Amino acid sequence: MKTFRTQRPVPFSPRQMFDLVADVDQYPRFLPLCEGMVVRSRQPQADGTEVLIADMTMGYKAIRETISSRVTLEPELPRVRVTYLSGPFSRMENEWTFTPTPAGCIVKFYIAYEVRNPLLGYLVSQVFDRAFKRFAAAFEARAHDVYGSRHGVSIGQVAPSRS
Numbered sequence: 001m002k003t004f005r006t007q008r009p010v011p012f013s014p015r016q017m018f019d020l021v022a023d024v025d026q027y028p029r030f031l032p033l034c035e036g037m038v039v040r041s042r043q044p045q046a047d048g049t050e051v052l053i054a055d056m057t058m059g060y061k062a063i064r065e066t067i068s069s070r071v072t073l074e075p076e077l078p079r080v081r082v083t084y085l086s087g088p089f090s091r092m093e094n095e096w097t098f099t100p101t102p103a104g105c106i107v108k109f110y111i112a113y114e115v116r117n118p119l120l121g122y123l124v125s126q127v128f129d130r131a132f133k134r135f136a137a138a139f140e141a142r143a144h145d146v147y148g149s150r151h152g153v154s155i156g157q158v159a160p161s162r163s
Helices: 014-022 024-030 118-147
Strands: 002-010 034-044 050-060 063-074 079-086 089-101 104-115
Touching (some): 014 079, 014 089, 024 034, 104 118
Antiparallel strands (some): 050 063, 089 104
């Protein structure tokens, strides 16, 4: 199973970054490879969380795949957990967490995935590895667009690791 982790300090609050990641409808506007997003259902839970069922269409050159996922939004933690339902993977999971700091927060992103078809897996891993490195930067740039720039410059850094 391929994994990717990154953490990035940003000059925005955990709640601001949570809200940005939770706004999945906006992903096609700024997220690399995301060509479409359809939220099929939204279910508020008694514990204050919300569960979405969403289909994200990813594309790169001639490859197009739709990934269906259960997205659990946990604003009190704050955390976003994504569980794979269907698509080209045999398994996929990812998680976003947001830890407060005096200057904003640390955004942590983790994803693990395994593609069913070995050939597609090879192609996907080449594209996804590059895209994941750009995801955190894309969310930070989106935060600057939505919330403005409190500090004028980005303080983020990508720290990828593979298992």
